[in-house]
Amino acid sequence: MTKVSTEPASGERAPSGAAAKEAVPIVVVEDDPNIADLVGLYLTEAGFRPYLAPDGEAGLLAIERHRPKLVILDLGLPGGLDGFEVCRRVRAGSDVPVVLLTARGDEIDRVVGFELGADDYVTKPFSPRELVARVKAILRRAEGAPAAVEATVIGSLEVDPARREARVEGRAVALATRELDLLLFLTANRGLALSRRQLLDGVWGADWYGDERTVDVHVRQLRRKLGDALPLATIWGHGYRLD
Numbered sequence: 001m002t003k004v005s006t007e008p009a010s011g012e013r014a015p016s017g018a019a020a021k022e023a024v025p026i027v028v029v030e031d032d033p034n035i036a037d038l039v040g041l042y043l044t045e046a047g048f049r050p051y052l053a054p055d056g057e058a059g060l061l062a063i064e065r066h067r068p069k070l071v072i073l074d075l076g077l078p079g080g081l082d083g084f085e086v087c088r089r090v091r092a093g094s095d096v097p098v099v100l101l102t103a104r105g106d107e108i109d110r111v112v113g114f115e116l117g118a119d120d121y122v123t124k125p126f127s128p129r130e131l132v133a134r135v136k137a138i139l140r141r142a143e144g145a146p147a148a149v150e151a152t153v154i155g156s157l158e159v160d161p162a163r164r165e166a167r168v169e170g171r172a173v174a175l176a177t178r179e180l181d182l183l184l185f186l187t188a189n190r191g192l193a194l195s196r197r198q199l200l201d202g203v204w205g206a207d208w209y210g211d212e213r214t215v216d217v218h219v220r221q222l223r224r225k226l227g228d229a230l231p232l233a234t235i236w237g238h239g240y241r242l243d
């Protein structure tokens, strides 16, 4: 088993010169060296700078050290820290997007993963090409915040797209990337009854393959974190409306 690499994975395949300096860092936490190397290779070829970590502890260290723009995280990891725990710890201090990898396709894993603040979910066996496409889509979305728009004030809740922040009574509330995206989308469409499908398309993108329960999981998180400050109505059999 290799130790956490402090150099970009697959160094000989890394882009050279200025391109390498600008390459977006991504931490890949995966104990299967074949999968890790394959993902690293595809990320490198796509112009990213992957750092590979073979277990949860090495992963947390690599995330702290390299400040990645995205984390690819296997759920089944050896040692004391499984992917869920790593996700929880990452989320406690950061809103870096997290894509979970797992051999298990269980709905329960997916739901728990989203509740922990993961942004996407890929079930093994997966196509590395598709994984890279999703990574790009998530990074586009994370960086594609609308150009400076004033914060929307809804009672004690402030939704600030420029700072990508939600505040309740002036205090910032820590939201996962997708939770904030969902809140921004609801705010931009305030007063409209939005179906779960519209929310999926608007927040996750029309090419996202997940089911509509994903929306409910994220709504539950928003309600838990924002409490009464979130005037969100459930439209039974349809979706949600922010009042």
Ligand code: CA
Pocket (backbone or CB within 6 Å): 030, 031, 032, 074, 075, 076, 077, 078
């Ligand atoms: Ca594994």
